[in-house]
Amino acid sequence: MRNLTELAERGADRYGTRPAFRELGPDRAVHEYSYRSLHDDVVAAGTALLDQGLAGGHVAMVGEASYAYVVCYLAVVCTGGVIVPLDKELTDAELADLIVRCDADAVLYGDELHADIAGILAHCPRVRLTVNISRYAPESHRPGFDALLARGRQLLAAGDTRFAEVSIDPDAPAAILFTSGTTGPSKGVMLSQRNIVTVIHSAFSLFRFPRVCLSVLPINHAYEFNLNVLGCLFDGITLCFNDSIMHVRENLGRFRPEMSLMVPMIVEALYKNIWKEAEKNHMTGYLKYAVALSNGLRTIGIDLRRVFFRPILEHFGGRLRVIVCGGAPLGPDVVAGLTSFGITVYNGYGITECAPLISSNCTVRSVPGSVGVPVPDLEVRIGEPDADGTGEIQVRGPAVMLGYYRDPVATNQAFTEDGWFRTGDLGHLGKRGALFITGRQKNLIILPNGKNVQPEEIEEALLGGIAYLREVVVHELVDQTGAPRIAASAYLDPDWVGGVGFEGARARFEADVAAVNQRLAAYKRVCLTNLREQEFEKTSTRKIMRHRVEGALA
Incomplete structure (x- = not known):
């Protein structure tokens, strides 16, 4: 093709x-x-x-x-x-x-x-x-x-x-996709039909697609259209359109897909809902016991997940076996949790400028904690790595964009002198060739002592250590003395806040942040906190628009 x-x-x-x-x-x-x-x-x-x-x-x-x-x-x-x-x-x-x-x-x-x-x-x-x-x-x-x-x-x-x-002409512009603008003004990414076809072939080298898939993400995004829509058409798959983000669970039951492409926020919501219902029905202890028993049986080659957890799987339509998750890293606890119930989650990584697939865990090879190995036909290197091997992720290959529409300056800045595309993301390559994402270059906090802090690392620690924390953005903030500090702006579970009161929530949050700080290096610790009454502003794929986070504490 x-x-x-x-x-x-x-x-x-x-x-x-x-x-x-x-x-x-x-x-x-x-x-x-x-x-x-x-x-x-x-x-x-x-x-x-x-x-x-x-x-x-x-x-x-x-x-x-x-x-x-x-x-x-x-x-x-x-x-x-x-x-x-x-x-x-x-x-x-x-x-x-x-x-x-x-x-x-x-x-x-x-x-x-x-x-x-x-x-x-x-x-x-x-x-x-x-x-x-x-x-x-x-x-x-x-x-x-x-x-x-x-x-x-x-x-x-x-x-x-x-x-x-x-x-x-396979190398002429075929699509202009405007970036979501999570870190600044959007740019028009020009993709050719060669770019798009390359990604379709790459996807099918990684996954064995089933017969029925569910589309839940905005169709204007390359991740959804190029991989899900065009990918399904390539292999004769039936794609079912979800009509609203509010109807995902309902339509999982209606269409009964075997696979779906999602973003972390949707996957996390579905997973958390399982445990909320278990708690509501006083079944949390039983469910934890069943998970432990099932995981133990799997270690000796006995897999009864689809028997043990059939009622839970029915919430996903009963047939869902695979979720491919992109857009942002999905927490390892959610990946492990859904795997325990019989749903395999593959973390992947991509960017619109690469049409968008760069790497993914897959049917053939999966490395926990990583976003998988680079796809065929795409080279990945780490630019200017530090002592730990972490640096900017750079890529080269036939899936890389033609450039930004009517923006030669931005196009030139996006490539190295020797022709590699600069993703702006930070990461390192593991011994088995898998790619690990550690942060975003534009989000990097550089302290006066020269230390570099990746806010995503701190955000992950906070989300993993504070159960009622729903959303958080770690960023640099200048305090009243003019000194730069690491700050955390947070949105908490509104039901929990309603139960303890706002001031009670603030005091508890500050105490829990202090506890998480003890597990972090001294220079990475959160010094200032801010509680928000509303969720952060997000893109249509539910990514927080970090550049619009307020620069002062409320």
Whole structure:
């Protein structure tokens, strides 16, 4: 497979009537679309877009994960265009800014933007075509996706062959993905079809994908679209779309997937809910005993997890066996805990600029505490390692981006003089070749004594040692004397705070931080604390936007 046009053709030829996607309609009924239907609809939509003069054009798209979204994405890239997936959680002003920055000629949008689209486009004079791609939009909000398909089919029936005549340059820009902006302003990452196809092949060298997967992450992200959506299409897998982050557990039961790609916050919430329910039903002691017994039996080759923990596994649909977790490191206690129940969790690592996969634990090889071995076709090295072997993670290979759109300065800064991409992440390589992430270069705290402190290490210690701590950001803060200190801004379990009162919570938290400090080197200890009444602001993949954490204590 050399490009995404071949991906769509391959699916139709190999898998035909097999379900490619399942999604929920407004009535909560399940709608199913085959591989053959997908291919035919991509050709029809692509033909209609070509008829609008969009060959090679830039097309911004914003909306919910859906079959129509996938069709339109493929229709754009299979006609030589550049797709620009945007985050549906952005404000109107932010969307308008990115639509202008990416030079969009067209905007495809979900019905949730219907009331706002005119105001957004008032600031985007270049845009000449808009299409509401929600299949279930009210009649008054159409024509939309169905009209696009109907026009394409009409042209094809009349002998239009423009779609089939498109020649794809695998090294030309095919997608512009704006980074989430967790550490600063977002940048437009340009990926080619070669970048994307390389990652699809890499994923299938690591995992044995099952027959049914669940999509729960924002579809505009490379992690979700390139690995989950396109990865499933590559191997004839049925992908089921979750319609809301609030419905993950419900849809696990409805679609009964065997595998899902998630981020730590979702996995942790599902895991913690198991123990909350056990406590509610006065079953905590029994569950701990069952886990200990099951783990003991596994050491002598007897695996009864799916028998012992069937009621728990039913909360995940009963069939879920694998979770691939990316976006941030997942705590080893959660990995071990879910493994004890019969669900294997593979920690992976990637970055949008690498389309996005860099490394992952996998079916063949898994190293606890690591994010796995680098994928095939990608080289990883540690730049300027310190005495412990820790330095910046740098990568090279065919999955690495073309550059940042209209930003040659940032592009130049992103690469070393000898051509390696600088991830900005800190880590080291273990003896078995596995990669260990230790922090983010931009987050590094440099103390007056020259000591370097990685805040992620302290955050992990705090989260692991304080049960009621929900979120924490460790950062540098200047105290009243003007001296830089290590500070921890924290959000605690609101139910727990309600039980002990805010001042009681503050006193207990400070005492528990002091206890955790005793396990840390003196220069890594938290000196100042701040309790927040609300969660931290996050991206759509639930990453904390660290650069927006307040610089002063409340």
